[in-house]
Amino acid sequence: MYAAHSPATAFFTHYTTSLCQPKLKIPAAFVVNFGARGGERCSMERRGEVTTWEVRIAEANGEFFFEEGWINFVEDNNIEERDVLIFSYVEPARVFVQIFGTNRCAKRIRNTPGYPSEIQKRLSRKNPTNNAL
Template sequence: MALKPECYKSSKPSFFKVLIGDFSEQLRIPPAFVKNFNGRLLSKCLLRNSTGKVYIVRVEKRGNNGLFFWSGWHDFVKDNSLDIGDFLVFKYDGSSTFKVKIYGRNTCEKDVRLAQEGRRISNSFYEERKTNSKSFGQKATNSNKIISGCSKSGEEFINDNIEEPGMKSICSFKSENSYFIATWTWYSQYYMTIPKFVAIEKDLISKKRAMLLDPTGSPWPVRLDLVADGFLNMTNGWPDFCKGNKIGAGDTFIFEFVTQTVMQVHIFRAGAKKEAQCLGVDKKIECTAIG
C-alpha cells in the first residue's frame, strides 16, 4: 500500500503557493504544513519580505477548510504588488515568523523595493486624483507606467509636465470614446494593466476577455485577469500583440474603447520623429480628455 507523502522535515520547514483565483483577501496554509506548529494554535504571525519589512497577519481557522492568512494579508498583497501567477515560498522559523520570497511569472525573484516604490507613486497619483474630481492628466506610474487623461466630455486635457517619449504627439489625439494611455516597460512583455477607474467606468471587472485592434485593424484577443485593488491585467494574448506589432521599450499606447470590450490601440514609437510617431491617429487634431 502506497504511503501518504509528507512534507520534508527541516529545522526551518517551508511551503510554496502559486497565486491563483481570489488571493487578495486570504491565503490558505497547506493542511500538511500545520503539523509544524507543534500543536500551537497560532492567532497571528509575522511575514517578512526580502527587504526585511515585517507584516502582522492574523491566522484564522475556517471550519473544515483549514487555516488561512487573513487580516493583514491584504496589506502584504498590496504593498508587494502580488499578482496572479506569482510564486511565493514561505520559510517558517519555528516560532511565529515566515520569511517570504516572491517570484514573478518570469520565474525570477521580484524586486520588492521596485514594487513598493511603484506602489508609493501609484498611491500619490490616486490621492492627487481625489483632489480634482472633474479631471486629471497627471502622470501615474506603476509597473506599466500608466499615464491617463480623464475628464467630462468636451473638456481639454493638457499636461505640460509630461516628458515621456512621444507624448507631444500623443497630445494631438482626440476622440469621443474613452481611452487610457500607457508606456511599454520591461514588465509589459508579460501583461498590461487597465487602471482601476477605467475598469470600473467600463464595467470590465466581471469580463474575462477583450479584443485589441492594432493600427492595421487586425484583431488580437486578450484575457482579462483581476488583480489586487481592482486593477485588471491583460495577460494571455498581450505578449503576442507586442511581438506581432514589434513593440519596443518606451513605445506608448492609446487604448481607445470602440465598444465595452474592444479597444483600438494607437501606437507611438519611442525615438521616432515627431511626424512619424503616431500610427492610426490624426496628427491635426488637438488633445481632448476621454468622455
C-alpha cells in the first residue's frame, strides 16, 4: 500500500511554462528521500551526457522548488510545452533527468540547436575555467 508521503526515489511532471517557470515544485515525498534544504544546490544530470547543471533549491512555506539555474536547464535541454520530465534520485543533492517529447520518445541534448557551442558559451561566461563538455 502506498502512503501519501512515503519517500519516493523518482517523480515526473508534464512541463508547462505556467507550472514550471520560473521554478519547479519538488513533490514532498521526493524531498524526504532527496534531503533537500532551502538555499542548497543540487546537481542535475542527463544520462549519457557530460554536462551537469547546478540548480539552487528554494523553500517557501514548507514547500521546495528547483529555482536558480532551473531555467538554464530548461533552455539548454530544449524543453518544450507538454514534454514529460522524469527526475530520479541518485544521491543527496544529485538527480538524473529524463526528458520525453510530445512524440513520447526520449529527447537528447544534442537535438538542441547550436549544441554544444551555445551551451559552452553560456558556461564559459559563468566560469571562464570551464572548458570541458
